[in-house]
Amino acid sequence: MSLKEDQIERYSRQIILPRVGGKGQEKLLGGKVLIIGAGGLGSPCALYLASAGIGTIGIVDSDKVELNNLQRQIVHDTNTVGVAKVESAKQRLNAINPDVKVKALNMRLTSKNITDVIKEYDIVVDGSDNFPTRYLVNDACVLEKKPLSHGGIFRFDGQAITILPGKSACYRCLFPEPPPPGFVPSCQEAGILGAVAGAIGVIQANEVLKYILNIGDLLAGKLLVFNALDSSFRQVKVPKDPKCPICGEKPTVTKLIDYEQFCSIKKKKEE
Amino acid sequence: MAVKVRVPTPLQKLTGNRAEVEVNGKNVGELIENLEKDFPGIKERICDDQGKVRRFINIYVNEEDVRFLKQDATPLKDGDEVSIIPAIAGGSR
Numbered sequence: 001m002s003l004k005e006d007q008i009e010r011y012s013r014q015i016i017l018p019r020v021g022g023k024g025q026e027k028l029l030g031g032k033v034l035i036i037g038a039g040g041l042g043s044p045c046a047l048y049l050a051s052a053g054i055g056t057i058g059i060v061d062s063d064k065v066e067l068n069n070l071q072r073q074i075v076h077d078t079n080t081v082g083v084a085k086v087e088s089a090k091q092r093l094n095a096i097n098p099d100v101k102v103k104a105l106n107m108r109l110t111s112k113n114i115t116d117v118i119k120e121y122d123i124v125v126d127g128s129d130n131f132p133t134r135y136l137v138n139d140a141c142v143l144e145k146k147p148l149s150h151g152g153i154f155r156f157d158g159q160a161i162t163i164l165p166g167k168s169a170c171y172r173c174l175f176p177e178p179p180p181p182g183f184v185p186s187c188q189e190a191g192i193l194g195a196v197a198g199a200i201g202v203i204q205a206n207e208v209l210k211y212i213l214n215i216g217d218l219l220a221g222k223l224l225v226f227n228a229l230d231s232s233f234r235q236v237k238v239p240k241d242p243k244c245p246i247c248g249e250k251p252t253v254t255k256l257i258d259y260e261q262f263c264s265i266k267k268k269k270e271e
Numbered sequence: 272m273a274v275k276v277r278v279p280t281p282l283q284k285l286t287g288n289r290a291e292v293e294v295n296g297k298n299v300g301e302l303i304e305n306l307e308k309d310f311p312g313i314k315e316r317i318c319d320d321q322g323k324v325r326r327f328i329n330i331y332v333n334e335e336d337v338r339f340l341k342q343d344a345t346p347l348k349d350g351d352e353v354s355i356i357p358a359i360a361g362g363s364r
Binding site: 040128129130134153154155156157158159174175176178190192197223225229230235236238239241 | 279280281290325326327328329331334335336338339354356357358359360361
């Protein structure tokens with residue numbers, strides 16, 4: 001692949017970076033990234049990845065854009081309220097950068113379909129909004145040995161970790177089991193500032209770019225903890241756990257699990 | 272000795288909305304008991320019925336997860352910073 005003139009112009013500010021260059025840009029254009037959730041994390045992540053020229057971006061979501069999403073889900077806009085989130089995101093990403101092939105996957109991930117969905121991508125970004133999906137994504141990525149950028153937000157707290165299956169700790173090494181249904185306030189009750197989601201989603205985009213460019217140090221084996229109220233970023237160590245239920249020495253999770261959905265308001269809506 | 276404890280958002284209801292509290296304790300187990308004395312109800316959020324830290328919450332002394340140190344017996348010294356970090360799931364829809 002060689003860069004066309006308009007691509008050299010479009011990406012000039014990153015091509016001139018010593019660790020990127022034309023070679024790096026070609027890697028980005030050849031990169032395939034799957035973003036799970038076109039929401040508060042997935043939106044900023046997708047915008048930066050498309051702008052940077054990631055060649056193929058898959059986006060999974062089964063929701064439609066609602067007016068109350070726009071405060072933080074910045075890939076959508078007022079005109080796409082009511083439109084499937086993945087279609088709305090596709091329109092916006094295509095408008096930013098026609099180099100990007102966007103695959104709109106309007107679906108819910110389950111233990112039956114996730115393996116096929118993640119298979120063709122180089123790295124997965126988890127921007128989902130519930131524990132069942134997060135554990136499903138972690139487990140599928142571990143079993144398929146697919147790198148994963150995990151990000152989570154709750155009110156003024158944010159977390160991010162990058163998982164290189166087999167090499168660094170997975171999400172279950174960090175938190176072996178999800179909380180029981182009802183233990184944690186549901187997503188609608190919790191509330192979030194758009195900028196907090198943005199901070200974490202952009203960190204996930206940055207992790208993906210570094211992974212594809214093969215530069216720098218990833219957040220592998222360490223959890224980044226962001227507190228928006230005191231603007232602090234801290235890191236704690238996350239060793240690989242020999243007792244990890246999925247990637248440890250004697251795994252107890254050997255197939256994918258569909259945990260009970262416990263965001264109760266959402267569950268009612270879907271029934 | 273007093274140790275600084277960073278309290279995550281979901282538990283701040285129990286600490287009067289404070290994100291950081293000072294608690295005494297020679298080790299992590301003692302610290303949790305003293306947290307409970309100062310902020311009743313916080314222990315059952317952190318620990319299960321058997322008194323073990325729940326599997327979706329971690330306790331760090333400085334940067335280290337106490338699961339990989341001496342769990343409850345992990346010693347604390349002046350100036351240590353303890354963080355309680357729960358799994359969070361928002362993405363958000």
